[in-house]
Amino acid sequence: MKKFASILLIFSILCLSAAVLAETYEQSPFLIPESVPSVGELYAGEDVTIKITFDEGPGADSLGSSILSFETGLASPVSWTVQLLDKDDNPVETISKSSSEFTLEVDHQDFEKISVVLSGKAPAVQKRTQITVAKILQTVSDGGESQTLRVIDLKAYVTNADISDALNAISEAESEIEKAEDAIEEAKAAGADVSMAESKLSDAENLLESAKNLYNAGNANGALLTAKSASDAAKEAYEYAIEAKEKAEAASFRNRLIIYGAIGAIAVIVIIALIMRQRGSFRRL
Secondary structure (H helix, E strand, C coil): CCHHHHHHHHHHHHHHHHHHHHCCCEECCCEEECCCCCCCCEECCCEEEEEEEEEECCCHHHHCEEEEEEECCCEEEEEEEEEEECCCCCEEEEEEECCCEEEEEEECCCCCEEEEEEEEECCCCCCCEEEEEEEEEEEEEECCEEEEEEEEEEEEEEECHHHHHHHHHHHHHHHHHHHHHHHHHHHHHCCCCCHHHHHHHHHHHHHHHHHHHHHHCCCHHHHHHHHHHHHHHHHHHHHHHHHHHHHHHHHHHHHHHHHHHHHHHHHHHHHHHHHHHHHHHHHHC
């Protein structure tokens, strides 16, 4: 993604960092994922299903029991299937839930692995938004003190067609504005009057700012239309700059021709004067 998409990504990372600072958990050594599923960008309403299997880590049996907390930001219908497995992957117990959040107390003497299957839909969003696809925390007790550990925290971005179109339009407007800015600088260097181009560029910049504000307010359609207007204004600014540069260069060329013509005429006059002077000298001889 281009500049605006990059700014949104940086802003999202900063927000996520702030959340992590506010709620930091150490990774659990007692439940270890065999592999972490990769979840790309989701479209609102898209069906999502993930499966994760966790192996018990060293020392898990000494815990006795622990409490697992499950959470998802997927939309209904949400379905969790949690299976406690023995060493041969045979189910010891199966738990099914249909809520976004729930807790489950497990006895680590009863299983060797845990299989978690989660299904749901990507939620509706008004702008590109990061959600928690699956988050599992484990609370363990040691000497009467409780500690909460992170088992997995899987996140993904959710978008929709209108949001993607708006972001692309904003990115295109930024490119057109940069193109117009370069053309205006070149026209200035040629001595052109760029007042009309600068006026249109200012319009484009204001429209782009409005498009970004509309996007951040959750109005993707408004952002799309305004960003397109920003692109149109930037294109006009570019055309004005090119035209102004061409006029300035043409005027400069004409001025050079006039100067060269004047120099040539003066040279001819001087030559004629010299010739006439030489003839006068010959006659006196």
